[in-house]
Amino acid sequence: MHPTYEENANRWLNDAGLRPTRQRVTLAALLVGDGQHRHVTAESLFEAAKTDGASVSLATVYNTLRAFCDAGVLQEITVDGSKSYFDTNVHDHPHFYWEGDSRVTDAPSDELVIQSLPEPPEGMEIASVDVVIRLRKKG
Numbered sequence: 001m002h003p004t005y006e007e008n009a010n011r012w013l014n015d016a017g018l019r020p021t022r023q024r025v026t027l028a029a030l031l032v033g034d035g036q037h038r039h040v041t042a043e044s045l046f047e048a049a050k051t052d053g054a055s056v057s058l059a060t061v062y063n064t065l066r067a068f069c070d071a072g073v074l075q076e077i078t079v080d081g082s083k084s085y086f087d088t089n090v091h092d093h094p095h096f097y098w099e100g101d102s103r104v105t106d107a108p109s110d111e112l113v114i115q116s117l118p119e120p121p122e123g124m125e126i127a128s129v130d131v132v133i134r135l136r137k138k139g
């Protein structure tokens, strides 16, 4: 593992208040090691870990992603109900979902205007607003 990647992973886990187990450090390094935001699925992260020579199971990857979400350092984006994507950028921002290749990418936030939202029911407040713009090839 690249030393800087490991440093970034450890710092990220520390900020999240998570104990830096070896598997967490391995997966965190793949997620945020290079300092870039990314969108992954449990499967794509599992494949990346395998390619990297790490021995983790898909179940461990899934549980670890859940732990990262619970700690607030990862955001889950549900597109189909069946498929979850995980985003290292936890700030509110819109997404494109590319139906053809089942991919999630960021959509330009500055071009999104939400003028009003429905009043939440009595005793409730809006926790977040998810915007997923589904894309398909024209024609």
Ligand SMILES: [Zn+2]
Residues within 6 Å of the ligand: 039, 087, 089, 093, 095, 105, 106
């Ligand atoms: Zn995103």
